[in-house]
Amino acid sequence: xxxxxxxxxAAAVFxxxxxxLKLVLGRLRxxxxxxxxxxxxxxxxxxxxxxxxxxxxxxxFVGKRMKKYSKDIFKTKILGEKTxxxxxxxxxxxxxxxxQNYFTAFRPHPMQRLFRSYRSSKAPxxxxxxxxxxxxxxxxxxxxxxxxVRYLEKMSLTxxxxxxxxxxxxxxxxxxxxxxxxxxxxxxxxxACRFFMGVDKPERIAKFVKHFDDITLGMHCLIVNFxxxxxxxxxxxxxxxxxxxxxxxxxxxxxxxxxxxxxQDILAHMIVATDPTGSYMPEAEIxxxxxxxxxxxxxxxxxxxxxxxxxxxxxxxxxxxxxxxHREIRGKKKEGEVLSWEDIxxxxxxxxxxxxxxxxxxxxxxTFREVLTEFTxxxxxxxxxxxxxxxxxxxxxxxxxxxNPEKFDPSRYEEKGETGPAAYTFVPFGGGTxxxxxxxxxxxxxxxxLHNVVIRFRWELVCPDEKIFxxxxxxxxxxxxxxxxxx
Numbered sequence: 001x002x003x004x005x006x007x008x009x010a011a012a013v014f015x016x017x018x019x020x021l022k023l024v025l026g027r028l029r030x031x032x033x034x035x036x037x038x039x040x041x042x043x044x045x046x047x048x049x050x051x052x053x054x055x056x057x058x059x060x061f062v063g064k065r066m067k068k069y070s071k072d073i074f075k076t077k078i079l080g081e082k083t084x085x086x087x088x089x090x091x092x093x094x095x096x097x098x099x100q101n102y103f104t105a106f107r108p109h110p111m112q113r114l115f116r117s118y119r120s121s122k123a124p125x126x127x128x129x130x131x132x133x134x135x136x137x138x139x140x141x142x143x144x145x146x147x148x149v150r151y152l153e154k155m156s157l158t159x160x161x162x163x164x165x166x167x168x169x170x171x172x173x174x175x176x177x178x179x180x181x182x183x184x185x186x187x188x189x190x191x192a193c194r195f196f197m198g199v200d201k202p203e204r205i206a207k208f209v210k211h212f213d214d215i216t217l218g219m220h221c222l223i224v225n226f227x228x229x230x231x232x233x234x235x236x237x238x239x240x241x242x243x244x245x246x247x248x249x250x251x252x253x254x255x256x257x258x259x260x261x262x263x264q265d266i267l268a269h270m271i272v273a274t275d276p277t278g279s280y281m282p283e284a285e286i287x288x289x290x291x292x293x294x295x296x297x298x299x300x301x302x303x304x305x306x307x308x309x310x311x312x313x314x315x316x317x318x319x320x321x322x323x324x325x326h327r328e329i330r331g332k333k334k335e336g337e338v339l340s341w342e343d344i345x346x347x348x349x350x351x352x353x354x355x356x357x358x359x360x361x362x363x364x365x366x367t368f369r370e371v372l373t374e375f376t377x378x379x380x381x382x383x384x385x386x387x388x389x390x391x392x393x394x395x396x397x398x399x400x401x402x403x404n405p406e407k408f409d410p411s412r413y414e415e416k417g418e419t420g421p422a423a424y425t426f427v428p429f430g431g432g433t434x435x436x437x438x439x440x441x442x443x444x445x446x447x448x449x450l451h452n453v454v455i456r457f458r459w460e461l462v463c464p465d466e467k468i469f470x471x472x473x474x475x476x477x478x479x480x481x482x483x484x485x486x487x
Contacts, residue, residue: 038084038380040065040075047222048077054221058365058472059393062087066394072378079108079220081387083368086377087394089401089424094377095369095390096424096432105434106370106387110231111219114238115292142266143437148444149341150264151195155444156338158194159452162187167457167484176486177462179479180309181302184449185209188302191445192294197248198265208244211237215291216299220472238291245287266293299473300363301442305449306480307361308354311408312454313461313482318353318410323454325349330455339448347447352410354446355420358428359396360408361474366391367430392427401425457484 043049053061053076065074066087073086086095095103107115166183167176186209193199218234225232252267270286312319329343369388374381382388397405401422402412413420420426429436436442462481468474 035383036379036381038073038075038378038382039069040085042075042077042082046080048080050078050080050222053078054472058391062391062393070378073380076389078389079110081108081368082383083387083389084371084377084380084382085389085391087391088398089395089422090378091394092390092424092427092431095388096427096430096434098375099369099433102372102375103369103388104372106368108220108368110221110223110234113223113231114215114218114234115288142269143441145341145440148440152341152344152444152448153338154194155191155448156452158191159187159448162190163452163456176457176484177481178484179481181306181476181479182209184302184305184309185213185298187449188305188445189294189298192297192301195441196265196290196293196297197267198252199248204244208241211240212295212298215241215295216473217470219295241291241294242287245290246283249283249286266290297438297441301445303361303363303474304354304358304442304446306476307357307363307474308446308450309453309459309482310461310476310480311357311360312353313459314464315408318408319454319458322350322353322450326451326454329451339451343451344444344447347451349410350447350450351443352413354443354450355413355426355428356408356410359402359412359426360406361468362392362396362428363474364428365393365472390430395425395427398425455487457486459484 041049043052049061062085065076065085068074071088072091073084076083076085162183166186167178189209189212193204214230214233214237218231218237221230221234223231225235249267249271253271256268256271267286267290270281270289272280274280312322325347329339329346333343367390369390371382371384371386371388374384376382395401399405402425424431429439429442459482462483463478466480467477469477
């Protein structure tokens with residue numbers, strides 16, 4: 001039976017069980033009735049408004065409540081937590097400017113269950129703090145431009161090899177018919193494994209693409225853990241990935257101890273890193289952090305790549321401008337010469353295209369924070385311990401900030417008196433102290449892919465009206481089949 005149907009059936013049981021209680025108690029209220037809480041509803045007992053959030057698309061969930069309650073803030077209860085949703089550019093600015101004062105990172109409970117190691121079934125260890133993960137790879141500067149420059153040649157060569165392997169040999173009457181989404185996922189995972197772990201055998205990890213899909217879907221779901229459910233599949237996938245990563249770590253340690261090969265990747269850094277007491281990081285913790293990095297560098301980047309292909313296929317005039325930009329870059333290079341950092345920085349129109357893709361189809365819907373100390377925003381009080389949900393969807397398609405918001409128009413990001421959209425109206429990578437640390441890595445991977453694919457192919461969409469499903473991770477129903485024509 002379909003996992004979504006099973007989850008809905010399980011949810012229905014919960015609803016029926018608590019229906020009578022809801023009639024008696026009414027909507028859940030704050031423990032402090034005197035607090036000036038934001039408008040909104042906590043929904044049903046226990047499950048709150050989780051069903052509508054998970055199955056009604058977060059974008060629609062937020063938009064509907066902004067119209068009903070407030071364009072600035074509303075309260076809800078999702079994934080077991082009382083939550084304030086802060087909306088609009090003023091909300092973005094407030095959140096990004098006060099990260100250290102009021103908030104800390106928070107993982108929803110499904111993510112906590114998937115991204116932590118159980119040394120004992122009776123006593124699970126403390127959740128690994130998100131700040132600790134960020135610090136691990138920020139401190140040696142792995143994701144800074146100067147470090148990424150060293151990886152650019154390998155990224156470009158890997159992309160070329162993957163294109164040749166997957167799209168270079170399936171010709172039917174001179175035209176290739178392939179699926180963009182599966183390829184984007186395989187390519188992205190291959191790049192991430194090489195960058196984060198130094199794994200040079202892409203087939204070893206690429207076979208786990210389905211597991212990474214299951215984990216991504218399981219990060220935001222009801223924790224209903226029996227066969228067939230989303231969370232059950234995610235748990236099994238996480239266990240399989242952990243087992244393989246443990247093997248990779250063992251091999252990495254052996255290679256490092258032998259001294260045969262210098263290691264310059266995040267995994268090697270984690271293995272030798274020590275805390276203030278001089279203790280090494282436990283292997284189980286390394287596994288969880290690497291798995292988290294791989295998932296983060298996999299789903300969002302592959303989604304962006306896929307929808308770049310979709311929107312360029314729908315807008316041939318935009319494709320021609322992108323092709324012109326990349327032919328100019330390629331024309332100044334010698335035969336076989338790969339991209340340089342200077343080349344990447346010349347891809348200004350191409351990056352405008354990517355930004356417009358991310359505006360219309362955000363690869364990441366939003367993230368959660370935990371409130372460290374009570375604060376006031378827009379005249380309302382948010383208690384300590386509540387969660388805050390931040391989402392890009394409150395501005396991306398708002399006509400107040402983007403004229404003709406449903407139109408695909410990369411020129412929005414060109415300089416017009418000031419650079420691009422107004423401040424805090426377009427924030428695909430967040431902002432402030434928690435700006436996505438992988439922003440430059442993502443930009444590099446997407447533009448390197450775009451360069452190599454447009455230089456080599458034209459394409460058309462096989463299913464122009466293909467439906468997009470998936471609430472937290474946009475997914476073309478048929479994998480975005482396209483017909484490739486080599487130049």
